[in-house]
Amino acid sequence: MMPRAAVACLGAGRMGRGIAVAFAYAGHDVTLVDLKPRPAPSFAALAQAALDEVRGTLRTLAQLGLFAESAVDAIAARVHVVPEAEAGPALSAAAVVFEGVPEVVDLKREVLARASRLAGPDPIIASTTSTILVDDLSAAVEHPQRFLNAHWLNPAYLVPLIELSPGERTDAAVTARLRALLEGIGKVPVVCAPRPGYIVPRIQALAMNEAARMVEEGVASAEEIDKAIKYGFGFRFAVLGLLEFVDWGGGDILYYASRYLTQALGSDRYASPAIVERNMKEGRLGFTTGQGFLDYGKLDLDAHRRERLRAFVAMLGQLGLSRPPVVGD
Incomplete structure (x- = not known):
């Protein structure tokens, strides 16, 4: 079997954890990148909390009859959490990097700029913003033709729909690649123009x-x-x-x-x-x-x-x- 593409998420909060569950369930390795500088004990606590939530979500889905509970450990083992200092290899190896930090324009721009440098030119980079237009963020991304918005609806691991919003500089082939990747994990992507509120x-x-x-x-x-x-x-x-x-x-x-x-x-x-x-x-x-x-x-x-x-x-x-x-x- 061909290895499935790796995925990375910028931010280890609710959205990153939900995306991690969706991709890990479908057989992909996922790395959550903690972008906030913090002492090692604080990072360890955050990483453990994220992994515990991923495991807990999977256990709940198994108990609801989605799959056998015996598979929880194998699925959860596909999810990893790293600090930014160790994120380079995971970002550069990812097929797609999802940004999921709080809805603050300046914060998103700063994170996207740092991550796009670490990732190199190849990975698709997608913001998961629910409010900010793609072209208000794209200038922060190196090689902006690989950048677009991918709006997941919570809970991300259950709701099939993902709204893809390419910007002025987004390469159409990038949108097609991300759409195919999402369809491969059972999601239903739709493409919409960059307008406030998506669909x-x-x-x-x-x-x-x-x-x-x-x-x-x-x-x-x-x-x-x-x-x-x-x-x-x-x-x-x-x-x-x-x-x-x-x-x-x-x-x-x-x-x-x-x-x-x-x-x-x-x-x-x-x-x-x-x-x-x-x-x-x-x-x-x-x-x-x-x-x-x-x-x-x-x-x-x-x-x-x-x-x-x-x-x-x-x-x-x-x-x-x-x-x-x-x-x-």
């Missing part, structure tokens, strides 16, 4: 604020709103995604619903973007016309609907809501 944080910020606003307005209790999200909103969008759901129902429904809510609630936050009205005028309504936000021209729509309905039925089973029919009186 998921931008959408979820709107949804979370609206849920809080409904509590404030007395629309429903927090418990009832969360129940509606779990069994309605989340149930549907786990299968379809937002834009396919628009196409499923029809873009015209979104357009008219948005107009009503804007008027009834007196807020422009419900107004549709111009693309929704443009799709209507151009006849791209979704399933019924064969094209909406997505193109269904080459799909067997009946088979596609059955596949999606099958996924909904499976979701009912996962939620414990599947019931046999009542037959007869």
Whole structure:
């Protein structure tokens, strides 16, 4: 078997530890680099805490049935922690170096500059920032064509999605290499433009604020709103995604619903973007016309609907809501 690519993480905190679990589980050696100068006893305590958390996370996943608990030690042994003074060999040998230090621009720039010098020109370097745009950091990186953002969603070892955001100077081949590496460990990377909020944080910020606003307005209790999200909103969008759901129902429904809510609630936050009205005028309504936000021209729509309905039925089973029919009186 070919050896799997080594990975390094800048910072031994929550994000680094989560990434370490994900890669070690998939057979990769991972080195967590502690970049903060500290006395040897303090470093030893940090390293032990990081390794204990990695092991504890793996043990929990095993107890939840993901794999046999007997494999925990072998997986955990792939994770190492080193101080910056010993980081050179690990960084230069890594296929990718993930930066995971606190969300402070100057700190990230300083860390990326130091690490990119130690790593040499070959490893991909990716920030895991959730807020800072890639081009606000790339100037600090030597050979910035190998730099991009890779936004992991917590818990990093479980959530499949990773949002990749290349910058102006990012080489497209670098993005493709990182995407392939992540797919190789079972992740689902998506590529997005360098815009504030990426994809998921931008959408979820709107949804979370609206849920809080409904509590404030007395629309429903927090418990009832969360129940509606779990069994309605989340149930549907786990299968379809937002834009396919628009196409499923029809873009015209979104357009008219948005107009009503804007008027009834007196807020422009419900107004549709111009693309929704443009799709209507151009006849791209979704399933019924064969094209909406997505193109269904080459799909067997009946088979596609059955596949999606099958996924909904499976979701009912996962939620414990599947019931046999009542037959007869």
